[in-house]
Amino acid sequence: MNVAVITGASSGMGMEFARxxxxxxKKIDEFWLIARRGEKLKALADELAHRCRVFAMDVTDKGAMDELEKTLFEKNAVVRMLINCAGYGVMGPFRKPDRQRTLGMIRLNCEALTDMTYRLLPFMAANSRIIQLASSAAFMPQPDFAVYAASKAYVHSFSRALGEELAPQGIYVTSVCPGPVDTPFFDIAEKDGTTLSVKKLAMVEPQRVVAQALRDSYLRRPVSVCTVIIKAFYVTTKAIPHGMLLKAVSALKKI
Ligand SMILES: NC(=O)c1ccc[n+]([C@@H]2O[C@H](COP(=O)([O-])OP(=O)(O)OC[C@H]3O[C@@H](n4cnc5c(N)ncnc54)[C@H](OP(=O)(O)O)[C@@H]3O)[C@@H](O)[C@H]2O)c1
Structure with a gap:
């Protein structure tokens, strides 16, 4: 049975990938929808034409991950697509958000994403795809978004290296690096602070980011960057030393 596994499918970009x-x-037999809010997943499953299996689970929970792995074995599943969208961000000065929220972000964005990839890889075959939600925050360090940006730098680096490892087996990995996307992400992210308001000028709809990501994954591209502004940001962070950019950002914050 061919399956597509989507984490973070109860909201935002994960939900949009499923839609x-x-x-x-058409060759995918089942969508496996993963997130903690089962009722949202069930509503999505009812809306989709594909057969869906709902996993209302916390991806940082080892027991739940063991169960997921067991189901993959039992159903003789071939994972054609793994889309890791589950993640959150916490803005504000490093010490302001609650320590558990900060550490939980590392556990979810980095550890759970790695664990999911590790466990599902044996169920993949030639022509399978992995799509990892990184962020443009991965491109350079971000004061007042420090741990989140570092977590996404991890996802981006991990995904690019893994893509090189897996390409000879015909498994293709795409690191998706959007700027701000209009999803409920900011309800959580802005609880303890905000980053540069100028960033919000680059806000795009999830439909656009996801369409581009699916196209880039199909074309076996290792990185997916959606808009001209974010592409320009990507190039800038490669061309100019990060020390200089950090000084410029600090100056901008004082205006
Ligand atoms: N929006 C942006 O501006 C933006 C920009 C760049 C990158 N990203 C990245 O894109 C990804 C998707 O974000 P989004 O914008 O779609 O945000 P979102 O709408 O808040 O969606 C986050 C998803 O993660 C799930 N999730 C959170 N904790 C989980 C856990 N412990 N176990 C299982 N699922 C969990 C949530 O579902 P439940 O609450 O039901 O568990 C939800 O479905 C994230 O990795 C984010 O860092 C977002």
Whole structure:
């Protein structure tokens, strides 16, 4: 049985991946939708034409991950797509947010994403795809978003290296690096602070980011960057030393 596994499917970009993939991907027998809010996943499953299996689980929970792995074995599943969207961000000065929220972010964005990839890889075959939600925050260090940006730098680096390792087996990895996307992400992220308001000028709809990511994954591209502004940011962070950029950002904050 061919399956597509989508984490973070109860909201934002994960939900959008499921909706857009539902219009094609005829060779996928089941969508496996993962997030903690089961009622949201069930509502999504009812809306989709594909057969869906709902996993209302916390991906940082080892027991739940063991169960997921067991189901993969039992159903003789071949994972054609793994899309790791589950993640959150916490803005504000390093010491302001609650320590557990900060550490939980590392556990979810880095550890759980790695664990999911590790456990599902044996169920993949030639022509399978992995899509990892990194962020443009991965491109350079971000004061007042320090741990989140570091967690996404991890995802980006991990995904690019893994892509090189897996390409000879015909498994292709795409690191998706959007700027601000209009999803409920900010309800959590802005609890303890905000980053540069100028960033919000680059806000895009999830539909656009996801369509681009699916296209880039199909074309076996290792990195997916959606808009001209974020592409320009990507190039800038490669061309100019980060020390200089950090000084410029600090100056901008004082204006
Ligand atoms: N929005 C942006 O501006 C932006 C920009 C760049 C990158 N990203 C990244 O894109 C990804 C998706 O974000 P989004 O914008 O779609 O945010 P979102 O709407 O808040 O979605 C986050 C998803 O993660 C799930 N989740 C959170 N903790 C979980 C856990 N412990 N176990 C299982 N699922 C969990 C949530 O579902 P439950 O609460 O139901 O568990 C939700 O479905 C994230 O990795 C984010 O860092 C977002």
């Amino acid at each position: 857009q993939m539902d219009k094609g991907f």
